[in-house]
């Protein structure tokens with residue numbers, strides 16, 4: 001507790017903060033600070049990180065707990081108020097939809113303005129722009145566009161003469177403040193290599209990053225599989241100068257993930273700006289009607305019907321139930337990633353952590369990704385250090401975006417001047433509770449979460465009726 005004498009002395013020096021998080025163990029990956037400190041918050045920003053307790057209108061004792069930068073999730077499809085609540089209980093203070101993105105962009109930001117629990121942002125989506133061009137429909141935002149299974153817009157091809165129109169739509173999204181260009185190439189198999197190259201050129205011209213779900217996952221001796229698919233976009237990045245971020249490297253590479261990581265590391269050594277991410281699970285998840293399950297999926301992914309789980313009923317699929325769901329639709333979970341590959345990716349210093357969360361009621365990754373990395377992979381199995389785990393979910397995602405979005409310099413850090421996005425967790429208790437059978441469960445051990453200086457989780461409980469989330473948006 002702060003004594004009255006201390007308070008008076010500090011006030012005389014003119015330093016009274018809104019809130020002080022007192023006596024926690026601060027982890028700041030950029031400076032390497034890994035020690036007990038007090039964190040003073042003023043006006044939504046971190047005002048001071050000190051060894052002497054400063055005065056504040058409210059002092060919260062967080063001794064025995066870890067104080068980390070709020071987690072930044074680069075791959076968050078769930079962008080509604082329910083998803084934001086689950087992310088917050090997993091320590092996430094910024095959730096970005098970068099892989100599939102959206103089209104149009106301005107409307108997406110307007111819909112969240114003043115109504116979001118946590119910070120949010122989006123890329124302009126190649127899928128959404130392609131759908132606008134081929135289906136003349138802009139009504140489905142974000143990953144919901146993939147729910148349009150009419151196939152004309154995913155499997156149809158564009159003539160060379162039509163490519164400039166697609167460029168114009170994507171460029172319009174960037175002019176509206178999108179954070180980059182999002183690609184789900186495996187979902188739009190009609191998109192030629194020429195089409196993808198065209199859009200890399202648009203991204204390069206605007207100086208933004210391409211966030212890519214590769215054309216193919218797994219191994220395929222004829223088409224090249226995931227290795228060939230990564231080589232495609234590495235060539236596009238090289239030829240255009242665009243920066244590249246490869247999403248969920250483990251579900252793309254599966255047992256070939258080490259080859260993908262070698263390609264990425266080698267490209268970086270030779271000067272290319274390329275990064276990647278993974279989620280800490282052995283199962284992937286997507287719509288069963290998508291092109292991922294087009295003919296040949298068993299060979300590409302090395303799995304059968306029994307490896308697919310349908311979360312609403314908890315059943316493993318058979319040939320009959322697979323064919324029925326292919327007609328009626330639904331999001332499935334499928335086990336394609338060896339645990340040794342998950343471990344290898346999380347231990348690799350190049351790989352960031354990102355959830356790929358779609359819904360809290362589907363794959364457990366939406367609700368549990370970050371606590372799972374901290375609890376199961378860092379603490380329990382020692383696959384990586386706690387500081388490295390925190391770095392992969394804070395500083396590294398901030399750095400991925402800060403060249404195009406300078407505001408990201410103020411995130412991913414516990415430093416004076418940074419945004420007061422903070423996650424306070426119990427290193428002994430932190431653990432995911434979301435399971436494949438019961439995915440909609442808040443993580444354990446996430447004690448306090450602040451977004452721009454406002455509590456959204458306090459003493460492990462949700463704070464109601466607060467909307468401190470702000471747009472992360474590029475200034476064109």
Ligand SMILES: [Zn+2]
Pocket residue numbers: 099184213247248
């Ligand atoms: Zn994906």
